[in-house]
Amino acid sequence: MTANTASAVRYEMPRAEYPRPDWQRSExxxxxxxxxxxxxxxxxxxxxKWQEGEARTFRDEITVxxxxxxxxxxxxxxDKGIAWYGKETDWAPEDKESKVFLxxxxxDYKCDAWVNGQAVGSHTGGYGxxxxxxxxxxxxxxxxxxxVRVEDFDxxxxxxxxxxxxxxRGIWQPVWLEARPQNYVRDAKFNTRIDGxxxxxxxxxxSIAGKAELAFSFADGEVSHRAEADLAEGSNAFRASxxxxxxxxxxxxxxxLYEGEITLESAGRTDTVSTYFGVREIGTALVGDKNYRWITLNGKPVxxxxxxxxxxxxxxxxxxxTDREMQDEIYLLNRMGLNFVRIHIKPEEPRKLYWADKLGILVMEDMPCFWGDPDDAARAAYESEALEVIDRDYNHPSIFSWAMFNETWGLKTNSKAASLTSDDRLPHNYLPETQEWVRGIYRWAKELDPxxxxxDNSPCNYDHVESDLNTWHFYVNGYNELRSHVTEVVEKTYPGSTFNYIGGNxxxxxxLMNSECGNVWGIEGGAGDSDLAWHYRYMMNEFRRHDKxxxxxxxxFKDVINEFNGYYRLDGSDKQFGYEWFxxxxxxxxxxSPDFVVIDAPPCRTADxxxxxxxxxxxSSFSDRYHGKTLQLSWELWHDxxxxxxxSESGSEAVEWNGYGxxxxxxxxxxxxSQDAVAVFAVRLTSPDGRVIARNFVTFDVRGGKEQGAYEADGRIVSxxxxxxxxxxxxxxWHALQDHKVxxxxxxxxxxxxxxxxxxxQQAVYEIDLYFEASSKRLLKRNIGETEQAKLDISFMHGKLADPEFNxxxxxxxxTERHEAKLNVRVDGVLVDTIVLPDNPADSRGVLSWHYQQESRKLEEAGSYGYLCRVALPSALTARLNDSRKFKLQLEAAEGGLALYGRNAGRYPIDIVVHCKD
Structure with missing residues (x-):
């Protein structure tokens, strides 16, 4: 059988592409x-002696x-435990002198392999x-x-x-055979500087000693370098510049990306490796007269x-x-305007890192944690794993940071907790000797990859030891609470402060940056599945208030098994944030946007x-693309x-856009x-060529002070x-939102x-229009009397399944999934209209359903809103009502349920408005 290349692999084969585009051979x-x-x-x-048998004899079949x-x-x-894999192939390299590598x-986790009954090697570790x-x-x-025999006992x-x-469990990334000459390039690390x-x-x-030539050719030969070397048998270190x-x-x-090849000519054979690198520098710097550092990319703040x-x-x-799904992940991140992703407590697949390199997203890659005590066995396993990860992923220009630990997971000596007195016990059983080990790991990683x-540790317990980044985690809900929290952290951040550090450090x-935030765990019982758009906008606004x-x-990024707070659903489908309405x-x-207009105000205020x-x-500027230019800041105040x-008002002004921060x-x-309204103050920042750079908004619940409500309408209003x-x-x-929603x-x-x-x-009524806000109503399990609710504990961090309908x-x-309803409107038993209610939505458009939440840590139908419904009563019916001056209104859901939003709920500050025109 001839050599197989990526293009020749059968289409039906899962993950048919070469697994390592950053280090790829053709055979x-x-x-x-x-x-x-x-x-x-x-x-x-x-x-x-299963290892000596035929590969096809195991009784089940698995897809690798x-x-x-x-x-x-x-x-x-x-099941955890032991499993065996078998595969038969008659493949052979084209050159019979070539080496063959499996x-x-x-x-995951311990792997032993045999070929033709002979042991060929063992490996321990789940990610390398x-x-x-x-x-x-x-x-x-x-x-x-x-x-292949695998043990995975957790x-x-x-x-x-x-x-x-x-x-x-078991084999979870691609497996392949590869041919190489007797002398070959095992690896190469590229360090680049922005001067080129x-x-x-x-x-x-x-395997054969002698003369060799190592050549580098990138960007279609535009970048090239050749050097000679004398090779000894075994491993030879080589440096080039x-x-x-x-x-x-x-x-x-x-x-x-500078894409190209490394070629080794030796012993009459050629080893060719396709690879690439990106020219970039990651760092931190003091900028201007600041006494705190910013993160820099290519010498500029980012x-x-x-x-x-x-x-x-x-x-x-x-x-x-599929490879396409990895590519699409980066597209979805870019679509959101994000420039950075933190891969959580695991290294990423190399092909996804390739797409991060190719399509442009910065990556913070976490090391995988252990869950037991930080004893000798755990430390040795961790250090081996971390070394493999950094070695494998070193050349990806997208990776700007290694996070060595997360939230003190694996750093707590829980086995000693019972024997420690309250005086001896440190927070979270994070012992001094463990802190010193973490410091050592930080310094080791710095030496390994400068x-x-x-x-050192991405903390939720304020327990840094020594770090290039001063980050912290928070899950705080509510505007005032979040604003206060962020301000406190910023004010306590300065050289010499003990805040956010442990053990006298x-x-x-x-x-200073945040390394986890959101509105999922900051809510009593977790957030279930709820609108994040309202919280997200004011959180971004608060962050950008502080140039520190x-x-x-x-x-x-996406919802997962028990966390429903992603930008997208788990399947990549969209959530609607609703900002375009404002x-x-x-x-x-x-x-x-790197250039942003902060509105230093609450997301909604009650006003007369x-x-x-x-x-x-x-x-707020963290880019120099418009520095020295005049931008246009325009605004308007509008209401429905x-x-x-x-x-009602608008304006604009020219703004000189100079300097960072x-x-x-x-x-x-x-x-x-001058009426009841949700008034929206909306701003936009525009470039000299007319491109909108950034948009923002805040709202006001304007109250007219009249019993029936104050609206701009001829005739009379009955609410x-x-x-x-x-x-x-x-x-x-049931009722909700203090009886302002049914x-x-x-x-x-x-x-x-x-x-x-x-x-x-009103002497005569010639037209009657009904206005009300309504949506369909999706019944959740808790709405129909089911009460089971999973207890929140550490098992949620391990992926415990949560059903949000109980939350x-x-x-x-x-x-993108709609819940439609049909609403019949009857007046004195007469069907006057049928309205299709497209959905039961909840997002930032539900201004009043957010503004009138009673508790920041408990959500009551938060962000829910409906559609403004207008029904014109028939003229003949209106004529009769001039005599009776009353009628029975019946709002009837033929299917799909019904929610009605009153003055302090939804997005329109109205109850059921009866507009009587004279």
Whole structure:
């Protein structure tokens, strides 16, 4: 059989592409696909010499490279323990003198391999790439039996990371065979500087001593370097340095890669490796007169708009089903205007890192944690794993930081807790000797990779020891609470401060950034599945108020098994944030602009109609692209008046956009509308060529002070509170938001007795329009009397399944899945209209449902809102009502349920409005 290249692999083969685009040879065979498989929980296999048998004889079949616990593996068993794999192939390299290597992307946890009954190697560790030289036992032109035995027992010392969403078990990254000459390039590390200097440290392994030439050729030969070397048998270190004239720098905005080849000519053979590098420098620096550092990319400050990525897929778990899905992940991040992702407590698959390099996203890569005590076994396992990760991923220009630990997981000596007195016990049982080990790990990583930012521990317990980044985690809900918290952290951050450090250690001038934040765990019982858009906008606004802050990590990129706070659903489908309703064209990406206008105000304020308001604005710049230019800042104050958009004030001014950081802009004074309204103050920043750079907004609940409500309408208004119905009939119904919202489902009605103005108040009524805000109502399990609720404990960190329908905080955020209802409107029994209510939405448009939440740590149908419904009563019916001056209004859900929003709920400040025109 001839050599197999990536382009020749069968389409049906899972993950058919070469696994390592950063280090790729042309002659290889993909071993993904069907393998024979068998569990060996009683550990009989070795004694029975399964390793010496035929690879096809195991009784089950598994699809590699998927964890045996995942659906795509075809096994779908979460059993831990021992399993055997078998594969037969007659592949042979084209050159019979070539070496043959059996390569594994990753296997969890202990792996032993045999070829044709002969042991070829062992490896321990769940995340590192490894290989076995099988040349001496490989039979050219004959069927070769590959047998793999894996142990995965979830030992306490095992560096597992946060696997609980779906366990990594057994082979979980691609497996392949690869041919190389007798002398070959084992690895090469590229260190680059923005002046174009490239330094390479390579390792050449030689079976034949002698002269050799090592050549580097990149960018279609534009960058090239050749050097001669004398090779000794075994491992040979090689260093080279060359310069690029006018280098093209790598950044998320311009992710240029120098793609090319390393070629070794020796012993009459050529070893060619396709690889790449990016020219970029990561660092921290004091800028201007600041006494705190900022993170820099290519010598300039960069603001890190980031998110936490669990890298979990529902069918492959931590193995992506296709290369396209990895590529799409980076696209979805870029689409949000994010420039940074934190891979959570695990290293990422090399191909996904390739797409991060290629498409442009910065990566903070975590080391996987262990969950037992930090004893000798755990430390040794961790150190081995961390070394493999850094060695494997060193050349990816996208990776700017290594996070060595997360939230003190694995650093707590829980076994000693019972024996310690309260005087002896340190917070979270994080003992001094462990702190010193962490310091040692930080310094070891700095020595191993001086080109990147190293974080000792990404903390939620204020327990840094020594770090290049001063980060912290928080999950705080509520505007005032969040503002106070962030301000306190910023004020306590300065060189010499003991805040956020443990064991007598103090802060340096390391950059301050957040490394986890969100509104999921800051709510009593967790947030269930609820709108995050409202919270997210004011959180971004608060961050950008402080130029000491260099960025954030939002939890998280996609929903996972028990956390429903992603920008996207787990399947990548969209959530609707609703910002475009407030400020046309606005999306989440506007909040991530390097040049941003901060509105230093609460997300919503209660105010009197016709009153005055002053808005404080700040400019926040973490890019020099517009420095020295004049930008246009425009604003408008608008509100909705019973379905008509009214702009009451607007203005603009030219702004000189100079310098990094946060500085005040001119404040804006406003006169609020003279009626009940949700008034929106919206700003946009525009470049000299007319491109919108950033948008932002805040709102006001303007109250007219009249019993029936104050609206700009001819005639008279009668307002009927939604909670004042005279009759109702539903299988399930309830009030919410202090009786300003009523819900019923899934079929039924609310009936109201409506009193029109008397003849003395209004002589004749010629037209009657009804206005009300309504949505469908999706009944959750808790709404229909089911009460089971999972207890929140550490098992949620291990992926414990949560059903959000039991969670008291859940109100599903608007997404691509709709829940439609049909609403019949009857007046005195006569059907006057049927309205389709498209959904039961909840997002930032539910201003009043957010503004009137009673507790920040408990959500009551937060962000929920409806659609403004207008019903014109028939003329004949209106004529009769001039006599009776009253009618019965019945709002009836034929299917899909019904929610009605009153004055202090939803997005329109109205109850049921009866507009009587004369």
């Amino acid at each position: 290889w065979l993909n071993l993904n696909g069907s393998w024979s498989f068998q569990f060996d929980h009683e550990n009989h296999g070795l004694a029975a 490279p998927f964890s045996w616990s995942s659906p795509l593996s075809g096994i779908g068993s979460n 390569r594994f992307g990753a296997v 790439t490894f290989e076995f030289d099988v040349t001496d036992v490989w039979a050219a032109g004959k069927p070769n039996q590959i047998i 030992h306490a010392h095992q560096a597992r990371g946060k696997q609980g969403y779906g366990e990594i 200097t490239v330094e390479v440290t390579a390792t050449v392994v030689a 060359f310069a690029i004239h006018e280098p093209k720098l790598w950044s998320p905005e311009s992710p240029y 603001y890190l708009n980031g998110t936490l990525d669990q890298s979990f897929h529902p069918t492959g778990f931590f193995t992506y089903p 080109t990147r930012i190293i974080e 103090t802060q340096s001038d390391a950059p 802050m260099c960025g954030f990590v939002f939890t998280e 400020n046309p064209g606005m999306s989440v990406a506007d909040l991530h 109609a016709g009153g005055q308001a002053t808005i404080e604005l700040l400019r 008046n019973l379905g008509t958009r009214v702009v 946060v500085n005040p802009l001119a404040s804006v004074s406003l006169t609020l509308p 009927v509170p939604v909670g004042s119905y005279s009759a109702s009939e539903w299988p399930h119904s 819900n019923g489902g899934d079929t039924g009605y609310f009936a109201y007795e409506v009193e029109l103005p008397t003849a003395e108040e 008291a905080n859940t109100y599903f955020m608007t997404d």
